Amino acid sequence: MKRWIDRLARWGATCLRPRSLATVLIAVTATVGFSGCGVGYIVRGAYEEARLLWNRRPISAELASDRPLSPQLRAKLETVLSVREFAADKLGLNAGGAYLTVTQVDQAAIVHVVMAAPRDSLRPYTWWFPVVGAVPYRGYFEESQAAAKAREMEAAGYDTMVRSAVAFSSLGFFDDPLLSNLLRLDRVELASVIIHELFHRTYFLPGHVMFDESAATWVGARGAVAFFEATEGPDSPEAAEARSMLESNLKFSRFLLAEQARLLKIYMSGRPRAEILEQREAAFAQIQSDYARLAPGLNGLERFDLDKEPLNNAVLINYLIYFHDLDNFEILLRLNHGDLKATIRQIVDLAQANPDDPFYAIWQATRNAPRP
Numbered sequence: 496m497k498r499w500i501d502r503l504a505r506w507g508a509t510c511l512r513p514r515s516l517a518t519v520l521i522a523v524t525a526t527v528g529f530s531g532c533g534v535g536y537i538v539r540g541a542y543e544e545a546r547l548l549w550n551r552r553p554i555s556a557e558l559a560s561d562r563p564l565s566p567q568l569r570a571k572l573e574t575v576l577s578v579r580e581f582a583a584d585k586l587g588l589n590a591g592g593a594y595l596t597v598t599q600v601d602q603a604a605i606v607h608v609v610m611a612a613p614r615d616s617l618r619p620y621t622w623w624f625p626v627v628g629a630v631p632y633r634g635y636f637e638e639s640q641a642a643a644k645a646r647e648m649e650a651a652g653y654d655t656m657v658r659s660a661v662a663f664s665s666l667g668f669f670d671d672p673l674l675s676n677l678l679r680l681d682r683v684e685l686a687s688v689i690i691h692e693l694f695h696r697t698y699f700l701p702g703h704v705m706f707d708e709s710a711a712t713w714v715g716a717r718g719a720v721a722f723f724e725a726t727e728g729p730d731s732p733e734a735a736e737a738r739s740m741l742e743s744n745l746k747f748s749r750f751l752l753a754e755q756a757r758l759l760k761i762y763m764s765g766r767p768r769a770e771i772l773e774q775r776e777a778a779f780a781q782i783q784s785d786y787a788r789l790a791p792g793l794n795g796l797e798r799f800d801l802d803k804e805p806l807n808n809a810v811l812i813n814y815l816i817y818f819h820d821l822d823n824f825e826i827l828l829r830l831n832h833g834d835l836k837a838t839i840r841q842i843v844d845l846a847q848a849n850p851d852d853p854f855y856a857i858w859q860a861t862r863n864a865p866r867p
Contacts, residue, residue: 551596589697592670607641611653612808628702654807691715713824716741739794748821779806826861
C-alpha cells in the first residue's frame with residue numbers, strides 16, 4: 496500500500512501545485528475522514544481535493560474582474576481577505592496562503608458525514624485515520640453512501656446521524672480555497688467560519704476532535720467579535736451580531752453540559768439495559784422541552800437545529816463535539832485581561848503540554864475564577 500501511494504505521489508508531483516498528491520491524500524484522510532486503507536476511498540478523495548485546488552481563482556482577480564458582482568457578494572469576498580489578514584496579525588493564527596482563492600462548488604454540501612454511538616452511552620463510535628488518529632465520524636461524497644453506512648450501523652445496534660459538511664481545513668497541508676457555498680452565509684457567520692478553520696490550520700491535536708472543534712468554535716466566534724469591533728466599531732450592527740452569536744454559543748454550551756449530565760446519570764446507573772433505554776426516552780423528551788424554552792433566546796437557530804430530528808446519542812454527540820465547555824475558554828480570556836491573541840496562544844500551549852486531556856488542562860487554568 497505504501498509503495499502504491501509513493502508511486503502515485505511521484506506522479507502527482509508533476510501535476511499538482513503547490514503540494515504533491517501525497518499531501519492531498521494525507522489531507523483528505525486527515526480532514527474528511529475517509530477509510531485510511533481503502534484504495535478506492537483514497538483515489539476518490541484525492542480526485543475531489545485536487546479538483547477543488549485545480550479550480551481555484553484568486554479572490555483579488557474576482558474583485559478586479561469585469562464580471563458584475565452584487566454589493567453583498569463583493570462585501571463578503573472583501574471580508575474574507577480582511578479576516579484572514581486580521582487573524583494572522585491580531586490573533587496569531589497561521590493564515591499562510593489559505594482563503595486567498597475561491598473555488599466554485601455547485602452543491603451546498605461537499606461531504607456527508609456519518610456519526611454513531613451506542614444506545615446506552617455518550618461515547619462515540621470512532622474510526623482511525625492517518626494524521627488525525629481516532630475520529631467520531633466517517634465521510635462520504637455521496638449522500639446515498641452515507642445513508643447506507645448509517646443503516647448498517649443502526650442494524651448493528653447503534654444510534655446514528657448523517658450530517659452535511661460545507662467546509663473543512665486541510666490543517667495547513669495546502670492553501671485552502673474559499674468554497675463558494677460559504678458565500679451563502681452572512682458576513683458575521685462567514686468571518687467566524689474562516690477564523691474557525693484557520694485555528695485548525697494553526698493547531699490540531701490528533702485523537703481529540705471534541706477539543707479541536709470546541710476550541711475552534713470559541714476562537715471563531717470570539718475572533719469574529721474582535722474583527723468587527725476593530726474594523727467597523729463596537730457599536731456597528733456586525734459587531735453586535737457577532738456578540739449575540741457568541742453569547743448564543745455559550746448559552747447552548749451550558750445547556751448541553753446540563754443535559755449531558757442528565758444522560759450520564761442514567762447511563763452510569765448500573766441498571767439493566769432495558770431499563771436504561773426506557774429511561775433515556777423520557778430524558779430525550781425532557782431535553783427537547785428544555786431546548787424549546789432555550790431556543791427563543793438563541794441567535795442563529797440554524798446552527799443548532801436540535802429540534803429538527805429525533806434525538807439520540809449520536810445527535811447529541813455531534814453538538815457536544817462543537818460546543819463542549821466553551822465557558823472555560825471565555826474565562827481564560829478574562830484571566831488574560833481580554834487579550835485574545837494571548838488566550839489563543841495559551842489554549843495551544845496548555846493542549847500541547849497536556850495532550851491526554853486538554854479540557855482538564857483548560858479547567859485547571861480557570862478553576863479558581865468565578866463561573867457564569
